[in-house]
Amino acid sequence: MTEAALRVRGVSIAFGGVSALDTVDVDFPPGEITGIIGPNGAGKTTLLNVICGMNPPDAGNVFLEERTITGLKPNRIAELGLRRTFQSSQLFAGMTVLENMMAGLHLMSSTGLVGAVLRSKRMRAEEEEMRERALTALDFVGFRHFANRAGDALSFGQQRIIEIARTLIHEPKVVLLDEPAVGLSVNRVAELDELLRRIRDERGVTLVMIEHVIRLVMGVSDRVVVLNSGRKIAEGLPETVRADPAVAEAYLGHQAES
Amino acid sequence: MQVLVGKRAFLTALFVFLFVIPWIANEYHTFVANLILLYVILSLGLNLLIGFAGQLALANAAMYGIGAYGTGLLMKHFGLPFWISAPGGVAIAVISGTLLALPALRLSGIYLALATLAFAQFTFWLMTHWTPVTFGAGGFIPPPIDFSPLPITQETGIYYLSWGAALVLYVFAKHAMESPIGRAFVAIRDGEVAAQALGIDLLKYKSLAFALSGFYAGVAGALYSGMLGFVGPESFDLLQMVLHKAAVVLGGMGSVIGSLIGGVLLTVLVELTKEFKFSIEVAFGGLLIVFVLFQPNGVIVFVRRLLPGWNERLHYVPPGKETEEDFGAVPETDPEAPAEPDDPAEVPATQPRGGGPV
Numbered sequence: 001m002t003e004a005a006l007r008v009r010g011v012s013i014a015f016g017g018v019s020a021l022d023t024v025d026v027d028f029p030p031g032e033i034t035g036i037i038g039p040n041g042a043g044k045t046t047l048l049n050v051i052c053g054m055n056p057p058d059a060g061n062v063f064l065e066e067r068t069i070t071g072l073k074p075n076r077i078a079e080l081g082l083r084r085t086f087q088s089s090q091l092f093a094g095m096t097v098l099e100n101m102m103a104g105l106h107l108m109s110s111t112g113l114v115g116a117v118l119r120s121k122r123m124r125a126e127e128e129e130m131r132e133r134a135l136t137a138l139d140f141v142g143f144r145h146f147a148n149r150a151g152d153a154l155s156f157g158q159q160r161i162i163e164i165a166r167t168l169i170h171e172p173k174v175v176l177l178d179e180p181a182v183g184l185s186v187n188r189v190a191e192l193d194e195l196l197r198r199i200r201d202e203r204g205v206t207l208v209m210i211e212h213v214i215r216l217v218m219g220v221s222d223r224v225v226v227l228n229s230g231r232k233i234a235e236g237l238p239e240t241v242r243a244d245p246a247v248a249e250a251y252l253g254h255q256a257e258s
Numbered sequence: 259m260q261v262l263v264g265k266r267a268f269l270t271a272l273f274v275f276l277f278v279i280p281w282i283a284n285e286y287h288t289f290v291a292n293l294i295l296l297y298v299i300l301s302l303g304l305n306l307l308i309g310f311a312g313q314l315a316l317a318n319a320a321m322y323g324i325g326a327y328g329t330g331l332l333m334k335h336f337g338l339p340f341w342i343s344a345p346g347g348v349a350i351a352v353i354s355g356t357l358l359a360l361p362a363l364r365l366s367g368i369y370l371a372l373a374t375l376a377f378a379q380f381t382f383w384l385m386t387h388w389t390p391v392t393f394g395a396g397g398f399i400p401p402p403i404d405f406s407p408l409p410i411t412q413e414t415g416i417y418y419l420s421w422g423a424a425l426v427l428y429v430f431a432k433h434a435m436e437s438p439i440g441r442a443f444v445a446i447r448d449g450e451v452a453a454q455a456l457g458i459d460l461l462k463y464k465s466l467a468f469a470l471s472g473f474y475a476g477v478a479g480a481l482y483s484g485m486l487g488f489v490g491p492e493s494f495d496l497l498q499m500v501l502h503k504a505a506v507v508l509g510g511m512g513s514v515i516g517s518l519i520g521g522v523l524l525t526v527l528v529e530l531t532k533e534f535k536f537s538i539e540v541a542f543g544g545l546l547i548v549f550v551l552f553q554p555n556g557v558i559v560f561v562r563r564l565l566p567g568w569n570e571r572l573h574y575v576p577p578g579k580e581t582e583e584d585f586g587a588v589p590e591t592d593p594e595a596p597a598e599p600d601d602p603a604e605v606p607a608t609q610p611r612g613g614g615p616v
Binding site: 052054073074075078079083084086090092093094095099102103104106107109111113115116117118119123126127166170 | 429430433434436437438439441442444445447448449451452453454455456457458459460466512
């Protein structure tokens, strides 16, 4: 296999003595969509939290393009090119959609307090550039007309799409999506499917997606990883995983533990 | 409705009015006007911390006191002139403020409020009991400030220093909040985890918010020591904290112009209640509760409703680009009311790349 965009090696983490992840190894190939599935409590969100730095692992390592990011703070990991969304909408309610997008470009700004207060030429030029990039990013999802709306004045589904656009705005290498389809109607899921393909094909971003909507994961993912009780139980092409008896057992609950 | 009073016209009128006060008003009214300027500064600084960055800290009165004590004691103990001891007092307030950011990295909400309150009480205790340094509960009289070669009294000199400081610090706060710094503050307030995931450094921006509020309170404190010609602990007690918070809430949390209005209103109300012999604690505690319950966004909300030109933006929008139409209307294929809960079936299919209305 070629060099992975994101590599998880031997990651274990326990909360209060309860193991949430147990020596998990996963490679996420560049420019592909990897779906992570598994029953509730399998450790999917914990895996994303470990990757993005919110929960440092007890053991093991995470590599972003062969560079170890284990133990770094989330904002440092974001600086290195990894972005994520959350299960609930995380648009900032006190900002407009445009400002939310510009907040996603925070790291682009080199303005310090003095430059901001004096409204230096460089600061104004940077703000103008961020604004243009924010609008371009909204165009990518067709939501430019929402630029001046308050973040919390949009429907839940619209907020989710704008959040995805916000993760893309600073040209990330890897984007983690935590259940992007949760609460979306059938039509919206189809749009999301198309959007994810466009992100992969037009932006070349490596996508990692936790999802319960099996039709979406199996349809759009290049590869699927199955977690159960904190362990990886299967991995491969969607068809292969679908046919795997261990996966069926994990989902149907033939035997609770693997 | 057309814009009746522009924001800029209001600000100009207010500051011109405050500028001429020492010429047209009596000594007492000039003193109240000076207090107004100080409360504008205090309210601006506290709003940056609690209204924008969302850090519920209760140590602003302590910072104010540290600024006043720092300035006065440097003059008293070391014989330094005001021009050196005032920046010194402000520096001490900034350092103490920044140190308070450390608990804020681990604590939030009520726990942060308690930790900062403990710090405020400790500071108050030092002011009252560390007699060899702070002169204890009776306070002290700092040496007079020499404004020569300017032919003005200490009162007039401090008044115009306060006037200049309030104006500069207003512009300072407004510009800072309309920059990436303001967006980082609001992002931390609205969602710390999401802010960090976008690369916003919590340590850096929380420290900055605490340092800024320490700076504003320190400047107000330094001016206060010169204005009153006396420094004592009772000026920096819990009631003082309630007053600062009330000024912010009265004007509007997260609004720079609101803090200006809040500082003016609060000082006027405090003076009025003194005249009517109300219990000031009850009056302002009550006012704070009423506003928090019924109008948490302050009087600025009413002003904005009446005067459309008073809307504030967080980010800097280049002139001539601030109209709503700039982004195009919602496409006619999109019949959806945005405030509705999710009804995704009505949303149009994702448009082709770059196909949004321009």
